[in-house]
Amino acid sequence: MLELLDYPFMRYALAAAVVTGLTAPAIGTFLVQRRLALLGDGIGHVALTGVALGLLTGTAPVLTAVIAATLGALAIELMRTYARTSGDVALAMLFYGGIAAGVMLINLAGDSAATLNSYLFGSIVTVSPDDLTVIAILGGIVLVVVLAATPQLFAVCQDEEHARVSGVPVRWYGILIAVLAAVTITVAMRTVGLLLVSALMVVPVAAAQQVARSFRATHLLAMGLGLLAAIVGVIASFEIDTQPGPTIVLTAMLCFAVLAAARGVMTLTGRWRRRPLELG
Amino acid sequence: MPVTPEPTGPVPPHPAPTRDAETPVLWARGVTVELGGRPVLAEADLTIARGEVVAVLGANGSGKSTLVRATIGLVPRRAGTVELFGTPLERFRDRSRLGYVPQRSSNAAGVPATVREVVLSGRLARRRLVGPARRADREAADRAIELVGLTELRRRPVTELSGGQHQRTLIARALATQPDLLVMDEPLAGVDAASGQALARTVEELVEAGTSVLLVEHDLGPLAPVVDRAVVIDHGRVAFDGPPDTAPSEHVHHHPHTGEPRRLEPLPHEGVL
Numbered sequence: 001m002l003e004l005l006d007y008p009f010m011r012y013a014l015a016a017a018v019v020t021g022l023t024a025p026a027i028g029t030f031l032v033q034r035r036l037a038l039l040g041d042g043i044g045h046v047a048l049t050g051v052a053l054g055l056l057t058g059t060a061p062v063l064t065a066v067i068a069a070t071l072g073a074l075a076i077e078l079m080r081t082y083a084r085t086s087g088d089v090a091l092a093m094l095f096y097g098g099i100a101a102g103v104m105l106i107n108l109a110g111d112s113a114a115t116l117n118s119y120l121f122g123s124i125v126t127v128s129p130d131d132l133t134v135i136a137i138l139g140g141i142v143l144v145v146v147l148a149a150t151p152q153l154f155a156v157c158q159d160e161e162h163a164r165v166s167g168v169p170v171r172w173y174g175i176l177i178a179v180l181a182a183v184t185i186t187v188a189m190r191t192v193g194l195l196l197v198s199a200l201m202v203v204p205v206a207a208a209q210q211v212a213r214s215f216r217a218t219h220l221l222a223m224g225l226g227l228l229a230a231i232v233g234v235i236a237s238f239e240i241d242t243q244p245g246p247t248i249v250l251t252a253m254l255c256f257a258v259l260a261a262a263r264g265v266m267t268l269t270g271r272w273r274r275r276p277l278e279l280g
Numbered sequence: 281m282p283v284t285p286e287p288t289g290p291v292p293p294h295p296a297p298t299r300d301a302e303t304p305v306l307w308a309r310g311v312t313v314e315l316g317g318r319p320v321l322a323e324a325d326l327t328i329a330r331g332e333v334v335a336v337l338g339a340n341g342s343g344k345s346t347l348v349r350a351t352i353g354l355v356p357r358r359a360g361t362v363e364l365f366g367t368p369l370e371r372f373r374d375r376s377r378l379g380y381v382p383q384r385s386s387n388a389a390g391v392p393a394t395v396r397e398v399v400l401s402g403r404l405a406r407r408r409l410v411g412p413a414r415r416a417d418r419e420a421a422d423r424a425i426e427l428v429g430l431t432e433l434r435r436r437p438v439t440e441l442s443g444g445q446h447q448r449t450l451i452a453r454a455l456a457t458q459p460d461l462l463v464m465d466e467p468l469a470g471v472d473a474a475s476g477q478a479l480a481r482t483v484e485e486l487v488e489a490g491t492s493v494l495l496v497e498h499d500l501g502p503l504a505p506v507v508d509r510a511v512v513i514d515h516g517r518v519a520f521d522g523p524p525d526t527a528p529s530e531h532v533h534h535h536p537h538t539g540e541p542r543r544l545e546p547l548p549h550e551g552v553l
Contacts, residue, residue, distance in 0.1 A: 158398065
């Protein structure tokens with residue numbers, strides 16, 4: 001098992017998986033709390049256009065992807081704020097436009113279907129040392145900002161109006177959440193791929209919720225489960241020769257199933273307190 | 281609960297009283313609101329003195345909630361002036377003096393949070409920008425939880441609470457900031473009789489400590505004895521402002537366009553009408 005660390009590409013892939021596994025649920029918890037679980041999916045679609053522009057112009061795709069994803073995230077957040085009535089359709093157009101333009105530009109750049117596939121579903125052999133540096137820096141920034149701003153992000157996602165009355169600049173924190181999600185998607189792009197990155201933001205959170213009773217416990221457990229799923233997924237994808245994205249996501253789903261079953265057993269045996277206590 | 285002395289700012293351009301003790305905690309004149317091009321509130325006035333409990337009453341869609349939301353900046357005004365503690369709303373930064381209890385909605389957040397976590401989030405206006413909650417923050421949150429009688433449930437996720445317990449959690453969150461003005465939007469909605477009585481006792485204790493209370497309700501119910509003044513909104517206009525026991529209740533929205541609105545009491549701290 002340890003011999004897989006003899007391969008440099010595996011060491012890079014595992015290091016990228018550690019960063020991805022921690023950051024995706026760290027910001028994902030707030031997306032789920034804000035009921036924006038699918039936001040990551042949309043930004044991922046837009047990021048593909050960024051990747052394609054990078055391939056077309058010979059620039060590092062990670063950099064062009066982070067720019068495109070951030071612009072897409074800002075557009076989504078602004079549409080959510082200002083165009084509530086038509087926001088739904090506008091978002092859908094942005095998603096489809098992003099993936100259509102991305103695929104077309106990658107074709108035009110002369111890259112193969114395999115290249116496209118590696119961005120859509122991740123690839124353990126393509127994480128270069130340069131990529132890893134960018135991933136580690138961006139992931140580190142996301143983690144530090146998320147953990148430092150947790151009280152404000154919690155307040156904004158829990159009750160936007162109350163946060164506004166408390167003097168929290170709600171609009172800026174909404175933009176911060178969208179930008180952090182966009183950067184996280186770029187960080188996770190090499191490991192889980194753009195089409196499945198949203199799953200790593202949401203599934204570990206859903207799994208943690210099965211047993212955690214507080215926000216803090218959910219947040220930390222989700223990060224732990226994300227880390228576990230990313231590492232196990234990358235190792236399994238090497239061992240059984242599958243793409244890492246689907247392998248990681250199915251591992252996270254397995255965590256969800258196990259914890260949901262554990263909760264079911266606890267409920268049946270009466271160890272799960274659910275009845276509200278009536279106090280005077 | 282200590283009441284901090286009012287900082288004297290520049291003299292406002294309107295004839296609001298400037299002496300500290302008499303500065304109303306909330307002073308609103310000619311508040312006009314349009315939502316989606318439709319007039320919802322027309323030239324409404326509202327004044328709350330220190331230590332006063334004021335209830336804004338009215339039928340569904342009368343604009344009562346809009347008036348209160350406009351005075352704390354949640355709804356944009358088309359016209360009118362609002363001052364909080366003598367400071368125009370646009371320049372009001374002392375947010376910890378304001379406690380807000382929104383209408384309880386059934387749209388729970390997507391991630392569980394305990395009573396204590398939700399109440400602690402009410403301390404944001406007093407907390408450092410970065411860093412963990414300080415001891416003073418945790419103690420204030422625990423005191424607020426105790427005041428609403430939820431100490432034994434403080435580690436429970438709010439999703440497991442009854443309607444009344446959830447409402448008390450939101451009130452505790454507003455109280456955690458130790459506000460001088462507590463604003464509550466329909467605090468009795470979906471609340472059982474015992475929680476309603478408990479809320480009335482809490483309001484009494486707050487008023488004794490010098491806090492002012494502004495609340496929006498359909499019907500005062502158990503809160504009637506603690507309310508000093510009622511303001512009735514009808515079709516976006518102030519139809520009554522006076523003692524709650526003389527406030528028109530059922531019939532007011534049936535005859536909205538006949539005669540002058542009733543105005544039994546002069547508004548306190550008001551200039552020439």
